Amino acid sequence: MPDGTPLPQTAAPRPGAPAAMRIGHVHLKVAELERALRFWRDVIGLEVTQRAGDQAAFLSAGGYHHHIALNTWDSRGGPPPAPGTTGLYHVALLFPDRATLGAALRRVLDAGITLEGAADHGVSEAIYLRDPDGNGVELYRDRPAENWPRDAAGGLAMFNRRLDLQALLREASA
Template sequence: MSALSSARVGHIHLRVSDLERAIAFYADILGFEVTLRYGDGAAFLAAGNYHHHIGLNTWESLGATPPPPGHTGLYHSAFLYPDRKALADVLARVVAAGIPLDGAADHGVSEAVYLRDPDENGVEIYVDKPIADWPRDADGSLQMFNDPLDVAALLALATPASQN
């Protein structure tokens, strides 16, 4: 096994303009937990028992504006939830917070919803389908697509308390 095949994505680290606003989005809406704060300038958040999956800082960006469209940078970060119900609960909090959706898609291998964080960074929240159900062509190659996702049906799975 090569070193690359055993590598995993450890975390993302984002420059944000308002640390408290960013923490509210990633913790209160998406469900990550703050594991560490570095004064007023940085915070680290995780899903489960890990030091951090998301780093947020204002070291070079306090009060800054988002980068303009059409420039290089982060396209989106993607957060995998364990099942459709967990995704529905997060989506219900997104909707309840009035955060607009950029889109939603059934990719064959996953169901994904796209939105933006308070600093206009793209965010994908998604759930994988069982590997046995992933679409493949005759030679076994993976096939992905971009079909519409029934967002209303997904939201119907949400726990009522997550919609407040």
């Protein structure tokens, strides 16, 4: 609750979200729309589906109305959020396979963008970076669910190991 009061406990569990639910889109506040477009459109490869002048742009992969929206409505010229404050940790973009993730890595490196990390999590392979406004970005691909690591009880056993970036780049070239 906004005043710090804990939420009341419910007597019975509530039904969960349906398994088919997906996150449809994310809106990001940016300081400069054109700078943000150079990253999200030109490096990441999303397509602009609509613009609202110099205030907002909507971007998509595969013709969806928008996966990422960029706007300057409350943030034109503003600084990135200060470290140690709340907000978006990262937005994660799921690539369909290892080759397309490798191609995205190549575009990121060719643009001179510094990686913050790269990891093999067992269930996925991920690359971490920041957009020009300081928003965290994860580019990743999932392994097939039947190949996910499991513990003896059948629960997920994710881990955090070094991702071989050179092998990923070779996969993109193949």
